[in-house]
Amino acid sequence: ALAGKDVLGIAQTGTGKTASFTLPMIHLLARGRARARMPRSLVLCPTRELAAQVAENFDTYTKHLKLTKALLIGGVSFKEQDLLIDKGVDVLIATPGRLLDHFERGKLLLTGVQVMVVDEADRMLDMGFIPDIERIFGLTPFTRQTLFFSATMASEIERITNTFLSAPTRIEVARQATASETIEQSVVMFKGSRRDREASEKRAVLRGLIDAEGAACTNGIIFCNRKTDVDICAKSLLKYGYDAAPIHGDLDQSQRTRTLEAFREGKLRFLVASDVAARGLDVPSVSHVFNFDVPSHPEDYVHRIGRTGRAGRDGKAMMLCSPRDQKNFDAIEAL
Structure with a gap:
């Protein structure tokens, strides 16, 4: 990931995925500054709880760095989230539905995204988020780096990785014996x-x-x-x-x-x-x-x-x- 290549990670929950994508992102984002309503990186999670957990880990890893983040999940007021986006954030951690809600309201541009992470894609498939994911991919620059994680490789997941990832490095973590x-x-x-x-x-x-x-x-x-x-x-x-x-x-x-x-x-x-x-x-x-x-x-x-x-x-x-x-x-x- 540090080399800027796309990564396809096939790994179960609890295998240290969050650190594997957060740490390279921090390294990349340490250079440059965020602009209003244009996040520099995007992490998509299937559930609010997983998104909140990623946000918590990000806070831990960036304790001594001046990097900003916003967590976009349902159940929290738009106003609060709008204020963070307006200031400009380095990392946007979101569930697909809430992210698109902000985009539809004209509060967000994804043309500045340098790194995009899709976490637990198999669960996204189960929850019917795949059309949203495809749409979000289309809103980000073609030049972005993509880190894509899934516990399994269903045919629909395979199709998405073939469409949106560019010659990815495939990393498979064996099931935890x-x-x-x-x-x-x-x-x-x-x-x-x-x-x-x-x-x-x-x-x-x-x-x-x-x-x-x-x-x-x-x-x-x-x-x-x-x-x-x-x-x-x-x-x-x-x-x-x-x-x-x-x-x-x-x-x-x-x-x-x-x-x-x-x-x-x-x-x-x-x-x-x-x-x-x-x-x-x-x-x-x-x-x-x-x-x-x-x-x-x-x-x-x-x-x-x-x-x-x-x-x-x-x-x-x-x-x-x-x-x-x-x-x-x-x-x-x-x-």
Whole structure:
């Protein structure tokens, strides 16, 4: 990246991608100054949480440098973001939708972008952002350097890289074999007594697992496939005296930020999350991950359990599996 070449990085979450693109950007941006409404570099992230995490890392790396940044995400007032853009920023970190909102309002020009980063492109594809990404590419100079990261290379991702990247250096980070060494994985096979009681009985099984782990379960992330189940599960845990809070895309940004901060600082024991909301969540010491639902995509299982057992620590990942989950469970085992 330091040589100014385009880079195609195929890497999972938690492999140090943020540092790999932030540090070369800082080196490049140390020369020159930003102009009003014309950012010098652009980082696109699929979710608000991931964008906020990248912004936090940028602050850490540039502590002693005079580089400016703006974070453009939903749930925050346009006025606040407009003021930052008007002053001129070296780095713009954004979700695609909010970036285009600013562009449509005539508040932003992307013709001065020297480096463009697309992070977690596979998740962008899942969330339907690919047309937005293509449009944003078209608004930036042809001469820009592009750093493009994806955990997988679906045909649509391949098409975009062939169209918008120029003879990229391809870097593939092997799946972390260490995950299985530091994470103890287990499956609890579960069958409800009746269809109408299955959900409540499943929540009782989850509470039983938490109780069985006892003091060893210092904190945990509980994953549900649907936002409605995230809310129901969190409310149920609270009702039974467990310190839990939900996080998903339908909650407003300030609420999501407060919940994440509380969990990160150890003030909240359980985070009940959707896959999208938990992407980019960086908490070094999560003791347990509970898969309340078997994920629909095997890749999501890898992302989920990767929240625990980080930096050489031991972690536990447990999954509740009913007979109707067998197909998805088999796909995870095959992975």
